[in-house]
Amino acid sequence: MLHVADTNAQAIAExxxxxxxFFRVFSRPVNNPAPVPGLHTDQSFQHRQNIDRDxxxxxxxxxxxxxxxxxxxxxxxxxxxWLENDMRVAGYGHFLGMFHVGNLAHDKVMKSKRLxxxxxxxxxxxxxxxxxxxxxxxxxxxxxxxxxxxxDEKLPLYxxxxxVVTRDAPETLRxxxxxxxxxxxxxxxxxxxxxxxxxxxxxxxxxxxxxxxxGSALRLHLVCKSGGEVPDAAxxxxxxxxESGADCQVIFQGNYRQFKAIGDQHAPxxxxxxxxxxxxxxxxxxRLSVTVPVGTAEPDPAAEESxxxxxxxxxxxxxxx
Numbered sequence: 001m002l003h004v005a006d007t008n009a010q011a012i013a014e015x016x017x018x019x020x021x022f023f024r025v026f027s028r029p030v031n032n033p034a035p036v037p038g039l040h041t042d043q044s045f046q047h048r049q050n051i052d053r054d055x056x057x058x059x060x061x062x063x064x065x066x067x068x069x070x071x072x073x074x075x076x077x078x079x080x081x082w083l084e085n086d087m088r089v090a091g092y093g094h095f096l097g098m099f100h101v102g103n104l105a106h107d108k109v110m111k112s113k114r115l116x117x118x119x120x121x122x123x124x125x126x127x128x129x130x131x132x133x134x135x136x137x138x139x140x141x142x143x144x145x146x147x148x149x150x151x152d153e154k155l156p157l158y159x160x161x162x163x164v165v166t167r168d169a170p171e172t173l174r175x176x177x178x179x180x181x182x183x184x185x186x187x188x189x190x191x192x193x194x195x196x197x198x199x200x201x202x203x204x205x206x207x208x209x210x211x212x213x214x215g216s217a218l219r220l221h222l223v224c225k226s227g228g229e230v231p232d233a234a235x236x237x238x239x240x241x242x243e244s245g246a247d248c249q250v251i252f253q254g255n256y257r258q259f260k261a262i263g264d265q266h267a268p269x270x271x272x273x274x275x276x277x278x279x280x281x282x283x284x285x286x287r288l289s290v291t292v293p294v295g296t297a298e299p300d301p302a303a304e305e306s307x308x309x310x311x312x313x314x315x316x317x318x319x320x321x
Contacts, residue, residue: 002097003073003104004115015073016062018102025102072097076119083124093128156269157217158207163314165190165204165286167307175301186222186299187289188308191243192280196316201282205313206240206251208277215273218252219265219309222290224297232257234299235291238310240280251278256290271309281317286310 001019005011065071072082083095097116100109165171171190178185193202209215218238222230234256241248251274258272265271280286288308292299300306 001071001073001101002079002099002112002116003071003108004076004079004112004120005073005108006075006115008074008078011073011075011078012062012066014104014108015071018104019062019065019071020102022102076115079116080120080123083120084127087124087127091128093130095124155209155212155214157271157273158213158215158311161207161216161311161313163204163312165310165312167301171204171286177298177301182294183291184298185289185291186301187287188301190286190288192282192284192286195282200316203282203315203317204280204284204286205315206238206274206278206280206310207313208251208274214269215275215277217271217309217311218274219271219307220256220259220288220290221265221305221307222256222299222301223303223305225300225303226297228297229260230256230290230292230299231296232260233293234296236289237291238274238286238288240278240284240286242281243283243285247284249276249278251276 001015003011003015003018005014062071066073069082069086072079074082087093087095099112099116167175167188169190171193173189173191175188176186192204195201206216207213220236222234224230232255236252236254236256236259237250238252239248239250252272253275254272259265262270262272288310290299
């Protein structure tokens with residue numbers, strides 16, 4: 001907790017009341033009734049001997065919590081000195097503070113934030129600042145564009161996926177063919193699985209590019225009914241959206257040439273990657289579509305040679321209080 005007031009005494013009094021309210025109303029002490037052998041070490045048992053100090057509870061003196069840094073409260077000078085020392089020792093450059101806890105009044109919270117912004121932040125801005133490593137023009141581009149400029153080929157695909165959506169996966173609802181104004185669009189429509197019996201929903205996450213990897217792999221091979229692959233200029237799109245049509249996220253948009261240029265899409269780190277992160281949640285649809293130029297042969301998504309693979313992270317969103 002972080003609280004700033006005009007004086008140390010005022011800050012302590014206001015924070016002390018709010019913390020007492022929090023422990024009185026929300027605290028639920030939990031003890032482990034079965035310390036199973038094999039899951040504990042000498043260090044963990046030693047840690048438990050100091051549990052009241054390491055994890056303050058309703059009976060922990062407020063002064064001890066303040067001295068140990070669980071609560072940082074005081075006038076602007078005190079808070080500045082405390083955070084400055086902590087930043088120099090720990091070396092962090094980003095700070096996230098919790099300004100409201102318990103029954104602390106809104107006006108006191110807002111005053112604390114104003115004092116922090118006006119008198120504490122200016123004194124800390126220069127600490128642990130990284131030196132710029134790229135130009136402003138480069139920094140303003142998206143992460144994906146930066147990597148494409150020179151490092152994309154050196155980065156691997158995201159490797160910690162746990163699931164692959166394919167044409168035969170239970171998520172795949174159907175293949176489709178749509179003709180409009182002479183253009184033909186084919187593809188596959190998928191859906192996030194229904195909730196588990198306990199009511200918890202599924203999530204399917206496509207990991208976007210970072211400085212460490214190119215993102216989740218996307219593989220595609222599509223042949224025409226007359227034989228051969230679809231034209232290089234065919235437009236490929238992968239998107240997720242709610243079944244109502246809301247929250248549409250286009251996570252890949254390119255052309256078939258990108259897939260055709262890869263001799264073996266299953267070779268290590270050879271596949272195309274999604275261009276941005278996408279999360280398909282409960283009652284969400286996923287759609288992989290390919291639109292061929294007017295006048296070209298019609299694609300055949302049902303052909304034995306046609307396939308797609310979407311590497312992703314699939315899990316049950318288990319949220320407990």
